[in-house]
Amino acid sequence: MLQVKNIVKYYGNNKAVDNLSFEVKDGEIFGLLGENGAGKTTTFRIIMGLLEATEGEVLLDGKHIDYSITDKIGFVTEERSLLTKMTVKEQIIFYGILKGMKEKEIEKELEKWLKGFQIEDYENRKIKELSKGNQQKVQFISAVIHHPKLLILDEPFTGLDPINVELMKKAIFKLQKEGCSIIFSSHQMEHIENFCEKLIILVKGKPIVDGYVKDIKKAYKKKNILIRGENLPIKELEKMKGIVSITKIQDEYEVKIEDENIAPKVFQKIKNCNITKYDVTEPTLNEIFIAKVGEVHE
Amino acid sequence: MSSKFWYLTKQSLKKKVKSKWFLGVNIMLAIVIIALININSIIAFFGGDFSEKVKIMVIDKTELSYPIFKASMDELQKLNEDTFTQEMKITKTAKPQKELEKNLKGNNIVIVFENDDKNYVTAKVISKEKIDNTTYQYLSQGLNTTKSAVALAKTNVDPNVLAKVTSPMEIERVILNNQKSTDENMEMIMSTIFPTLILPFFMLIIFLVQMIGGEICEEKTTKSMEIIISNVSPKIHLLSKVLASNIFIITQGILLILYAVIGLLISTKGQLSLGENISSLLKTLIDTGFTTKLWSLLPAAIIMLILSFIAYSLIAGILASMTTNMEDFQQIQTPIMLVLLAGYYLAIMAGMFNGSLLIRILSYVPFISCLVAPSLYIIGQTTMMDVLISIIVLIIVIALMIKYGLKVYKVGILNYSNEKIWSRFAKALKSKDV
Numbered sequence: 001m002l003q004v005k006n007i008v009k010y011y012g013n014n015k016a017v018d019n020l021s022f023e024v025k026d027g028e029i030f031g032l033l034g035e036n037g038a039g040k041t042t043t044f045r046i047i048m049g050l051l052e053a054t055e056g057e058v059l060l061d062g063k064h065i066d067y068s069i070t071d072k073i074g075f076v077t078e079e080r081s082l083l084t085k086m087t088v089k090e091q092i093i094f095y096g097i098l099k100g101m102k103e104k105e106i107e108k109e110l111e112k113w114l115k116g117f118q119i120e121d122y123e124n125r126k127i128k129e130l131s132k133g134n135q136q137k138v139q140f141i142s143a144v145i146h147h148p149k150l151l152i153l154d155e156p157f158t159g160l161d162p163i164n165v166e167l168m169k170k171a172i173f174k175l176q177k178e179g180c181s182i183i184f185s186s187h188q189m190e191h192i193e194n195f196c197e198k199l200i201i202l203v204k205g206k207p208i209v210d211g212y213v214k215d216i217k218k219a220y221k222k223k224n225i226l227i228r229g230e231n232l233p234i235k236e237l238e239k240m241k242g243i244v245s246i247t248k249i250q251d252e253y254e255v256k257i258e259d260e261n262i263a264p265k266v267f268q269k270i271k272n273c274n275i276t277k278y279d280v281t282e283p284t285l286n287e288i289f290i291a292k293v294g295e296v297h298e
Numbered sequence: 299m300s301s302k303f304w305y306l307t308k309q310s311l312k313k314k315v316k317s318k319w320f321l322g323v324n325i326m327l328a329i330v331i332i333a334l335i336n337i338n339s340i341i342a343f344f345g346g347d348f349s350e351k352v353k354i355m356v357i358d359k360t361e362l363s364y365p366i367f368k369a370s371m372d373e374l375q376k377l378n379e380d381t382f383t384q385e386m387k388i389t390k391t392a393k394p395q396k397e398l399e400k401n402l403k404g405n406n407i408v409i410v411f412e413n414d415d416k417n418y419v420t421a422k423v424i425s426k427e428k429i430d431n432t433t434y435q436y437l438s439q440g441l442n443t444t445k446s447a448v449a450l451a452k453t454n455v456d457p458n459v460l461a462k463v464t465s466p467m468e469i470e471r472v473i474l475n476n477q478k479s480t481d482e483n484m485e486m487i488m489s490t491i492f493p494t495l496i497l498p499f500f501m502l503i504i505f506l507v508q509m510i511g512g513e514i515c516e517e518k519t520t521k522s523m524e525i526i527i528s529n530v531s532p533k534i535h536l537l538s539k540v541l542a543s544n545i546f547i548i549t550q551g552i553l554l555i556l557y558a559v560i561g562l563l564i565s566t567k568g569q570l571s572l573g574e575n576i577s578s579l580l581k582t583l584i585d586t587g588f589t590t591k592l593w594s595l596l597p598a599a600i601i602m603l604i605l606s607f608i609a610y611s612l613i614a615g616i617l618a619s620m621t622t623n624m625e626d627f628q629q630i631q632t633p634i635m636l637v638l639l640a641g642y643y644l645a646i647m648a649g650m651f652n653g654s655l656l657i658r659i660l661s662y663v664p665f666i667s668c669l670v671a672p673s674l675y676i677i678g679q680t681t682m683m684d685v686l687i688s689i690i691v692l693i694i695v696i697a698l699m700i701k702y703g704l705k706v707y708k709v710g711i712l713n714y715s716n717e718k719i720w721s722r723f724a725k726a727l728k729s730k731d732v
Binding site: 073077099 | 531
């Protein structure tokens with residue numbers, strides 16, 4: 001289990017991380033979100049033991065993170081961190097040995113992973129000769145070849161097509177089942193919604209949203225209503241109190257409302273309009289992210 | 299952790315040795331060194347003759363000048379055998395001048411001595427082309443001596459007296475300060491031999507700086523540094539690079555010696571003898587005390603050289619940690635190269651400073667001491683104590699670089715800001731993380 005306790009990090013007079021605390025249990029996937037420069041990379045570096053926190057502490061299975069336990073951590077960085085002149089095999093052996101593995105052990109694991117990601121033919125190819133997507137797969141393999149106890153994924157799906165995204169998702173879920181704690185960071189909120197049970201949204205290093213995804217969505221009052229029907233009184237709806245916006249999406253209307261009590265009133269207005277769809281939905285994580293981050297900036 | 303250190307060292311060394319650059323540079327170096335050692339054979343192969351003798355044919359109308367001129371030229375050749383670019387063969391001829399002029403080939407010379415009422419004797423020097431400068435200087439010297447001797451003979455000076463007058467001065471050289479060089483020739487030798495001796499070290503240091511800096515810069519620009527540093531400490535990382543680079547350049551140094559040995563083997567057709575020219579050069583070096591000084595300095599010079607390699611690799615590594623692209627890396631190389639170049643020229647020109655306090659202090663300065671201190675010691679302007687002081691200063695600087703430089707390195711390798719490189723360096727020094 002990873003425990004991040006009240007960490008604060010200053011760069012000169014600039015507070016990069018402000019009293020951040022969270023826990024990631026074994027087999028849990030945790031989302032760490034934030035706009036660019038919110039303090040995610042600094043947080044990752046503190047967790048990896050690359051930077052020391054000005055205040056607070058980070059524990060993995062109850063132990064302070066230092067070079068004696070960094071072998072248990074895997075890290076997929078946002079930008080590709082591969083030595084491009086090396087072959088796929090050389091690169092993974094290089095990182096594997098730095099994680100404390102033996103060469104034979106790495107070769108055995110590598111065979112399985114390359115097959116799983118359908119890139120077994122590229123074993124002896126130089127990394128610079130691979131496509132972006134295949135480079136991303138190599139980066140992922142090099143981060144998980146040692147079966148880490150904690151895995152940090154910073155934008156892991158960059159450059160991957162939908163088929164390969166699915167392959168990687170399967171691999172992540174497999175690691176989760178093995179009991180690996182995973183911290184996931186992405187600007188693509190649908191990935192966060194698919195993966196994470198819990199999350200934190202950082203703004204200027206400070207957590208502004210923290211908790212289970214379900215609870216966060218529930219606590220967020222604004223809802224969406226998807227309506228499909230004929231002769232809908234859109235102009236009347238727009239004038240109604242509690243309606244935030246109405247947007248036409250193909251043959252449907254998405255009506256954003258201030259809270260769920262407005263939903264029955266909307267239904268009253270349109271019930272005689274030969275409606276074929278009326279669906280009150282939770283807001284997306286993307287909407288919550290934009291709204292919450294926007295509030296802080298305002 | 300130590301196994302990771304050795305692994306990183308091995309990996310870094312393997313990467314350098316396996317590179318196409320290493321192979322290419324070594325093929326080039328081998329060709330250049332072997333070719334330079336065998337330059338005479340190469341010139342001869344293309345129709346030239348480096349060891350071709352200059353034939354001087356003398357028409358002596360005075361019936362007195364030829365034996366004096368020949369004796370004088372032979373003596374000059376014997377005394378200055380190292381600086382004679384071409385050996386001279388002097389013969390007397392009875393052939394007419396016109397015929398000789400007609401058949402004059404290559405660098406051969408015809409000298410005609412004629413009686414002169416006012417000046418006792420005159421000489422006409424005839425050649426097909428311009429005469430080589432050094433040959434002409436010795437020729438003029440020989441002719442002047444001949445003129446003096448002929449003049450004395452014509453004024454009826456006793457032949458014994460004449461022989462004594464024309465023989466060279468016997469010089470006994472005494473220097474009371476026994477710490478100083480016993481021979482003024484040493485400085486001349488320093489200016490000719492020493493640049494050749496230190497050139498390989500100069501080259502190796504350049505290789506070293508480029509190797510270690512380039513590798514760190516590559517790891518930073520590819521962002522793989524973050525992954526490496528999350529598994530091994532920055533200290534282990536830098537020291538593994540320093541060790542690998544030093545093993546690499548020492549290997550490169552040994553290879554340079556090997557190429558020279560191969561060159562000599564080819565030159566002497568497998569005999570591994572030093573050859574006539576090198577043997578004679580070596581004899582001069584032994585006579586002037588150069589080799590004795592060099593041997594006594596060797597242990598200290600090797601220690602100083604290895605320490606300087608370490609110092610250069612540490613500074614190159616620390617500065618390279620601040621780079622974010624190859625352009626930055628070029629910038630950090632410039633000051634290192636300038637310092638190295640200053641050291642090289644100071645070492646060559648060491649004799650010009652006449653042992654002044656300034657050059658003595660400069661010989662203690664790390665990064666240039668490995669070039670300046672041995673140079674000053676050999677020409678007798680400093681003592682072994684000065685060399686030892688240079689070594690101690692170097693050790694202190696290395697210790698300081700390990701203590702403070704490593705902290706800057708730790709901050710630098712994770713710094714990807716867009717600020718100017720020297721500003722990044724200054725901030726890293728002030729950083730609280732340091």
